[in-house]
Amino acid sequence: MPEAINPKKSDEANARAMAEIPVGLWQKCPKCRTMLYGKELERNLRVCTHCQYHFPLSSAERIAMFADDNKFAEIDADMQPCNPLDFPGYSDKLTRGQKKSGQNEAFRYGDMEINKIPSVLGVASFAFMGGSMGSVVGEKVTRALERGAELKRPVVLVCASGGARMHEGIISLMQMAKTAAACEKLKAAGQVYIVVLTDPTTAGVFASFASLGDVLIAEPGALIGFAGPRVIEQNLKIKLPPGTHTSEFQLAHGMIDLIAHRRDLRSTVAQLITYLTDARPEAEAVGIVDKE
Amino acid sequence: MPEAINPKKSDEANARAMAEIPVGLWQKCPKCRTMLYGKELERNLRVCTHCQYHFPLSSAERIAMFADDNKFAEIDADMQPCNPLDFPGYSDKLTRGQKKSGQNEAFRYGDMEINKIPSVLGVASFAFMGGSMGSVVGEKVTRALERGAELKRPVVLVCASGGARMHEGIISLMQMAKTAAACEKLKAAGQVYIVVLTDPTTAGVFASFASLGDVLIAEPGALIGFAGPRVIEQNLKIKLPPGTHTSEFQLAHGMIDLIAHRRDLRSTVAQLITYLTDARPEAEAVGIVDKE
Amino acid sequence: MISTSRWLPFEKPLQEIEEQITQLEEYTATHGIDRSEKIGSMRKKHAKLCEQIFSNLSAWDNTLLARHPNRPYTLDYLEMICDDFIELHGDRRFGDDAAIVAGIGRIDGRSMMIIGHQKGRDVKERQFRNFGSARPEGYRKAMRLMELAERRNLPIICFIDTPAAEARLEAEERGISEAIAACMALMSRMRVPIIVTVIGEGGSGGALGIAVGNYVTMLEHSVYSVIPPEGCAAILDTFGRDGSRGSEAAAALKITAQDNLAMGIIDEVIPEPVGGAHRKPNETAVLIKASILRNLKKLQKMSPEELAEHRYARFRRIGQFQE
């Protein structure tokens, strides 16, 4: 492994960054019900020390995980959602979501370096209305991908979403086509696109930009699929076998490239980007663009 | 339907052409065992009037079926096979095959017009060593496809083959890569490639140029597959369900576009070529070539 | 005379008049007493009422119309629009999805690659067509044929009519999400004209998967939505999580052709004959065909690159936010 890559370092960086985020002294693991000591949980990157359940991370924690020395130049942080359909209750939901998450919307993106390679990083926040994709998320994802295409940089998108945001109706559906097209633009520019699937990534997001990465990496045990198993069981009045719609299920069916424990996530992404970028003098990219 | 297309005419042409080929007065259908009167069988394009079994056709009959007014300018008719591996018994087999089929090898190709559109036609002869692909078949198939690419013409290949010709060893295997590459060249030239699968098309031929058509059309009930069912049953000592490795099976599994009764075969191919060529000023083809 | 076997709730008044007219006609026939004057006036009344009702349909009324079992489906329209149509099958990977039909059609003497969802009429065909819910194979068949269309410079014409993409486990196992995403991505860079018409139900991702066109149009009474209204009502507190309140959700979701046009999601509403497409399929087909040819004419002025850029820009614009 080239010495530039140093997972240990990254984890320390993560730990440091995460230590800054205050949490309750004790937390119960939703999976194995063990009581976990907050600090210990932090040190373990918020992964249950008993059953390896991966707790959700905030966008700040995700950024700290991937960006060298937690240096992240966020773009369009002020972009605000509106209520294009004048959908009942949506405006209040937005306000509550902003309070709860301390963010304007469910997605953030910006410039980072990972393993010293300038890249675009985008991270979803499930905390904001289930990370659902409305106009703002769709626009930001698209801009992140277009930025990668323009600046000839790799793009890393960390996904967590219940799908399209129905409160924006058809406009949210159209974000699927918009972001999928932007993925194609990034490819046409010859660039690398890495998707990190976290719990949960489903429906309109998994059926658009989240499925179109050159490499798809999932955290263990994440819920990943088109319709969630509960939805299917309710609609079709059937019982599904256990373990469907998980990272492991998707890997077994050829839909994702790897499952990476959170401890290895940064180093895996860093290696992939390093290995996929070093070989290629960017002059070449033009050649590929013409080709498309 | 544009008036240029006239299946009736084509069938008459076929009938005429076939009438010229002498056959026994009576023939027994290998499938339903009915005794069929030769002339009647000819009139029915050598399809059993009782069970619709499609009798094998000679290359002459195939050419008569597709070429307007049976006009066919054969190319490389004199190309002769040799025995590159000095394989025991191969030279005799070749001589016998040539006597039996009255051809130098198992494949013929040349220029034709179908529905007045200049095209390249290639036809396999199962009668010659089971239509197996050695150097000559591989070379002729490749030249047929390259001719289509150079002259910007559609290519129609009528397949019937047991696969690679093992008497030419690894050289015959390499014809798979050679012909597959030529298919890609034809595509890169923006041209149309139509494959007609007849009984049987298997192994090295189905796993190379015969699977790479833009449109795959099969005659009903033809044996089509990678390894024939008998081979599988012998090697794996298992019993296969009935109906595997047939035209109908391949259609059900998404591997072919259509099944056409011999009576409709010419008109289907003629329509496809007409519809796929009229729209496109050949100047455009260059654009596509650059694109590839 | 308008006639249809199945009546929708809002058609009740029409149903009554039609029944009265029928009675009068029978009376005339049996008793030989001429009531034609009365009949004539009732016919006028019927026409006027029909006019009124169908010009004031709610989002929910349109949802019901879009799902009407007698509404023409893709193959019905191809029958009426195409001089000839050769259906092509299979994704070359796993199977052939009967919920998406595709092939080369001749419209106005010109070849086009035609792709559309297909629902079934009777019970057996409904099963066979999987109720118009496409599986991964359907989108992969579409992609294969779109690439052929691009190579041969054929315009791509798509008809949308699906409740949603198939979500069952088998579809999940074979990557329904990847299939939809990849098909949208491919369409976004196609160098040939793509024209999309929503003819019935435009059901979320399953519809959009083959709906990334340079022009997107909707039949007057079709709907296009991110989620079925009932489904939306069933999960949102706003509607008391009550699936039976679909009509309210339908209104809130703004799913009608007019709504979609107003929001800039579609480029054109194709009017339907009074009473809906299923009452006058041929008239409807004529209007669809005219719309396709009209839009195609505009697109043919563009170069392959311009077509791709135009399509990309069309979807790139969609979205509302503040900066």
Add this chain to the structure above:
Amino acid sequence: MISTSRWLPFEKPLQEIEEQITQLEEYTATHGIDRSEKIGSMRKKHAKLCEQIFSNLSAWDNTLLARHPNRPYTLDYLEMICDDFIELHGDRRFGDDAAIVAGIGRIDGRSMMIIGHQKGRDVKERQFRNFGSARPEGYRKAMRLMELAERRNLPIICFIDTPAAEARLEAEERGISEAIAACMALMSRMRVPIIVTVIGEGGSGGALGIAVGNYVTMLEHSVYSVIPPEGCAAILDTFGRDGSRGSEAAAALKITAQDNLAMGIIDEVIPEPVGGAHRKPNETAVLIKASILRNLKKLQKMSPEELAEHRYARFRRIGQFQE
């Protein structure tokens, strides 16, 4: 000291000497009487004999060696050749085929897309790897990653080691033929260098499916054949349709590395350490690595277009006939 658990027929003489040597050593150990001189001479004898035997192997002997259960497999070589290797999985359509491994490897500090057949060691892994017989998913995974390699200008390195492609019904149902054909077609137009090394069994279409390279090399004792010798013997009258006469068929089919080189099918034979790759895996890996880097250096002088043309021409040439 050369040691291996399984002995091939032609190794019999070596086996005897080795056993004698072992006995002498034990004798020395137990009785304390020094037989080192004798042992030394026997070692020389052994080495000489080994030299002789392995320089005169028949096609059949090589077939057995190529299938030797201790012979290094793709992942064994990657372990020794690569600074690092990230395996990637899945065809994004149906599954992940463990009979073909693929991923991004670092060789000599440079990134390459590495794709190879993988056999299993123990019973369990053999099952898991399907005995190295690839299914459609394997070739489709390879295609997906080759396209990524082309976009990122990574050379593609393939290792061939398969008895044949999977022919079972499940493989047929998912288009094993189409998968092999499409993969060959794709490789023929790749704009990056492709280097192929046959490390064990080059089994017909299953092998060729990922073997369309600018340079194709073979390990000294590997084989490359259109059909397994036994299979050939079993169906040809020439061999009395007797599967047990595989050795005769092997000779007739000309399947050895030297034969393939002589016929211009491959470009280079990579020598194996005396006794075969399984006796000195590391030495073999060093030679493979050197060969890859040497050939890569030549290819790097070519433009993307030249690389595709070179590869096309390479296979275009193959075939013998009279005009």
